[in-house]
Amino acid sequence: MTVDVTRPDVVTDVPKQLFIGGAWTDATGGRTFAVDDPATGDVLCEIADAAPADGRRALKAAVAVQEEWAATAPRARSEILRRAYEIILARTDELALLMTLEMGKPLKEARGEVAYAAEFFRWFSEEAVRIDGGFSTTPDGANRILVMRRPVGPCLLITPWNFPLAMGTRKIGPAVAAGCTMVLKPAPQTPLSTLALAGILTEAGLPPGVLNVVTTTDAGAVVEPLLRGGEVRKLSFTGSTQVGRILLAQCADTVVRTSMELGGNAPFIVFDDADLDVAVDGAMTAKMRNMGEACTAANRMFVHRTVADAFAARFAERMAALTVGPGTDPGSDVGPLIDAAGRGKVEELVEDALRRDAKVVTGGTAPDGPGYFYPPTVLTDVSRDAALMRTEIFGPVAAITTFEDEDEVVRAANDTEWGLVGYLFTRDVDRALRISERLEVGMVGLNTGLVSNPAAPFGGVKQSGLGREGGRVGIEEFLEYKYVAIPVRNRT
Numbered sequence: 001m002t003v004d005v006t007r008p009d010v011v012t013d014v015p016k017q018l019f020i021g022g023a024w025t026d027a028t029g030g031r032t033f034a035v036d037d038p039a040t041g042d043v044l045c046e047i048a049d050a051a052p053a054d055g056r057r058a059l060k061a062a063v064a065v066q067e068e069w070a071a072t073a074p075r076a077r078s079e080i081l082r083r084a085y086e087i088i089l090a091r092t093d094e095l096a097l098l099m100t101l102e103m104g105k106p107l108k109e110a111r112g113e114v115a116y117a118a119e120f121f122r123w124f125s126e127e128a129v130r131i132d133g134g135f136s137t138t139p140d141g142a143n144r145i146l147v148m149r150r151p152v153g154p155c156l157l158i159t160p161w162n163f164p165l166a167m168g169t170r171k172i173g174p175a176v177a178a179g180c181t182m183v184l185k186p187a188p189q190t191p192l193s194t195l196a197l198a199g200i201l202t203e204a205g206l207p208p209g210v211l212n213v214v215t216t217t218d219a220g221a222v223v224e225p226l227l228r229g230g231e232v233r234k235l236s237f238t239g240s241t242q243v244g245r246i247l248l249a250q251c252a253d254t255v256v257r258t259s260m261e262l263g264g265n266a267p268f269i270v271f272d273d274a275d276l277d278v279a280v281d282g283a284m285t286a287k288m289r290n291m292g293e294a295c296t297a298a299n300r301m302f303v304h305r306t307v308a309d310a311f312a313a314r315f316a317e318r319m320a321a322l323t324v325g326p327g328t329d330p331g332s333d334v335g336p337l338i339d340a341a342g343r344g345k346v347e348e349l350v351e352d353a354l355r356r357d358a359k360v361v362t363g364g365t366a367p368d369g370p371g372y373f374y375p376p377t378v379l380t381d382v383s384r385d386a387a388l389m390r391t392e393i394f395g396p397v398a399a400i401t402t403f404e405d406e407d408e409v410v411r412a413a414n415d416t417e418w419g420l421v422g423y424l425f426t427r428d429v430d431r432a433l434r435i436s437e438r439l440e441v442g443m444v445g446l447n448t449g450l451v452s453n454p455a456a457p458f459g460g461v462k463q464s465g466l467g468r469e470g471g472r473v474g475i476e477e478f479l480e481y482k483y484v485a486i487p488v489r490n491r492t
Contacts (some may be wrong), residue, residue, distance in 0.1 A: 038372050047191055051222070065207065089115070095111070161187035161188075188217050283449060299389075325328055349388045353379055
């Protein structure tokens with residue numbers, strides 16, 4: 001089915017209240033805030049703006065049903081996730097349009113995110129019934145060791161605006177599978193996808209109180225008391241490293257278990273023996289997925305001196321051919337950035353690079369008119385002192401610099417506080433393994449620009465985060481070990 005992009009009910013049908021204890025409820029004092037369309041700057045709707053008291057209500061609801069939910073049969077939890085997976089897929093067009101309206105990404109890319117988001121529910125529906133433990137004998141033979149797995153308890157989940165549906169399912173899926181209750185706080189720029197998801201999970205049979213959604217523009221005031229109060233036992237956060245550090249400090253007093261997917265500064269390395277067609281394809285994916293608004297986006301492009309001109313020319317030709325426009329336009333390849341601040345940051349980074357003698361191959365100037373658009377941009381001869389090389393760009397700007405040898409490029413790639421992902425293009429197997437091992441990152445894209453997959457452990461090292469999401473280890477973040485010592489007495 002094709003959805004009419006002018007349909008007002010796609011937004012109208014989504015509840016605009018807080019979701020607490022299985023009920024839709026107003027925020028304290030009836031407070032609301034506006035959700036904007038980044039393609040126009042117009043207001044899409046007003047939704048509930050939670051106060052700290054609302055956050056406490058949501059956590060109370062989660063705590064109240066934690067014991068009962070933890071005792072639910074794994075198969076029952078599995079089937080709820082499976083039903084939600086099927087509902088999401090059945091509503092792909094509606095969810096994609098909703099996401100495009102609040103976040104800006106083109107419809108074809110939004111449909112891809114819907115499929116990606118749904119897959120986390122399918123993956124973790126299968127993991128729910130595979131939570132296991134162990135039984136063994138102590139070395140002296142006098143005791144038996146029984147190991148079981150238990151849900152960690154009530155969780156606080158905080159999701160970003162750039163993948164509003166997938167980041168929700170990536171956290172909710174393992175929490176549901178493990179038997180944890182949740183309070184979820186989505187980003188204020190893109191709350192509608194999360195509210196729609198809450199409705200889908202309710203339809204799929206998730207009991208009241210297991211998932212609670214709190215939308216707010218005052219995240220600090222709402223979140224900090226929850227983390228310091230002693231009832232939240234797990235925090236899963238996706239967002240900036242700066243905010244992640246603050247949350248870690250708030251978790252310290254009550255030793256809240258944390259997993260964090262933070263910022264990135266991904267190196268994209270093209271060696272002289274690389275297949276340039278493959279490398280350019282990879283660059284288009286790694287740079288332009290989500291208009292570059294992704295923590296996995298290629299941020300620093302290191303291209304061997306002997307192939308740099310050829311790579312830049314091919315890449316710039318592909319970038320210049322992309323159509324910029326509202327995500328709802330069928331022909332759009334590149335939608336708007338999320339807001340004025342996001343576009344302003346990109347403009348400042350490009351201006352700084354140009355002051356340091358970088359050259360514009362294509363793009364480089366924001367268009368006039370409404371919306372927060374910025375053209376696909378390729379810069380060459382970018383100084384390694386430029387802010388582009390030290391700051392997460394979060395926009396459709398590719399900064400290319402050259403290198404001479406392996407040691408030089410590895411040092412440059414690792415010269416950052418972040419370590420989420422790196423991309424490597426070469427046809428030399430020995431080099432591929434050697435560089436993959438030397439890069440200080442949690443993930444490597446080898447001859448590919450895409451590393452995200454629900455079946456893979458997503459996460460970084462250094463200041464890019466703690467823990468992993470997805471894959472077989474994804475559910476581990478929501479489970480504790482419990483060990484029971486059992487003495488066995490010999491017959492007399």
